[in-house]
Amino acid sequence: MEMAEIARRIAELKREKDAVVLAHYYVPAETQALADYVGDSFYLARLAKTLESRTIVLCGVSFMAESVKLLNPGRTVLMPEPAADCPMAHMVQKADVDRVRERYDDLAVVAYVNTTAEIKRWADVCVTSSNAIKVVSELPQHNILFIPDMNLGRYVAEQVPQKNVILNRGYCPTHNRIAPAEVEALEAEHPEAEVLAHPECPQDVLWEADYIGSTKQIIEHIAASDKKEFIVLTVVGVAAEIERLTQGQGKTIYFPATRPVCPNMAMVTAQKLLECLERGTGQMELPEDPDRANAPLERMLELAAR
Ligand code: 13P
Ligand code: SF4
Secondary structure: OOHHHHHHHHHHHHHHHOEEEEEEOOOOHHHHOOOOEEEOHHHHHHHHOOOOOOEEEEEOOHHHHHHHHHHOOOOEEEOOOOOOOOHHHHOOOHHHHHHHHHHOOOEEEEEEOOOOHHHHOOOOEEEOOOOHHHHHHHOOOOEEEEEOEHHHHHHHHHHOOOOEEEEOOEOOHHHHOOOHHHHHHHHHHOOOOEEEEOOOOOHHHHOOOOEEOOHHHHHHHHHHOOOOEEEEEOOHHHHHHHHHHOOOOOOEEEOOOOOOOOHHHHOOOHHHHHHHHHHOOOEOOOOOOHHHHHHHHHHHHHHHOO
16 A cells, blocks of 8 residues: 555544554654654653543554553553564563562662563663653662663663662663674764764763763754764664754764664554554553552653652
8 A cells, every 4th residue: 555545544543543643763764754743762651641542552662552551541552563572671580670679678679661561560660761860860769770771771870870770681682782893983984973872772882972862862962963963873763753853954864884773663564553543453451460560650750750
């Protein structure tokens, strides 16, 4: 089916089903173009609570749709590609959390929002890459077990030195693969370029960065910058919004030669969004003990808003 026809059918189905479409910046540009709202993990989680529609379609990976369902248990939440899962969202074991809890009385377990609902149940608070520093700084506890992402956890530990941050061994396969050598090659080719990195990148890649932030923060930083060239160290999906926001500004962005793509996000095509709206498939069920899994998400919203 032609893209114009897909767009027409989706607009019709959204009206018929009282549905709103949310998309993450890492899904294909064709899917982002069909969404009512596009954003980073924090923006999407917070936004979903303010929407009135009966149905929310989340174009992203499963932890995102699960978070929207936990925060909005009364709504129908659909995922166009239910197999789209973030591998990092599973990279921590309960036994590891229990061991650290036994060792420290004054401990907060901080779960990156990139976690399953089961893992959220072990946590005291969630964070996203856009609010992790703020939320961890606001916590009364001195000891912080940061799960599952070691790269984001290490970055937070550096930014909040007053806390004792204990790390876990999880990582994002896509960001962790970015190598300092390819960043240095890009810097040599484009010496005037500003380097922007997502905090899921390894530490030696973050050392190269002039600016570190979430997808939304990177995009907004580029749109507001006086510079003309940018080396962007995150998934290439952010290019669509950067191009949209910087039209006519003569800005150029460069990605690592290995072209970071999240294979799970890439599965969320426009055709799957259409099928999901047509058939009502990919419905998120509330996970076991939803109140316990939702508590750290609510705590995040509260601390991030302070
Ligand atoms: P953001 O919160 O920056 O959008 O990141 C989500 C994610 O999965 C990064 O890999
Ligand atoms: Fe997960 Fe990495 Fe994909 Fe983000 S980019 S959803 S952290 S695998």
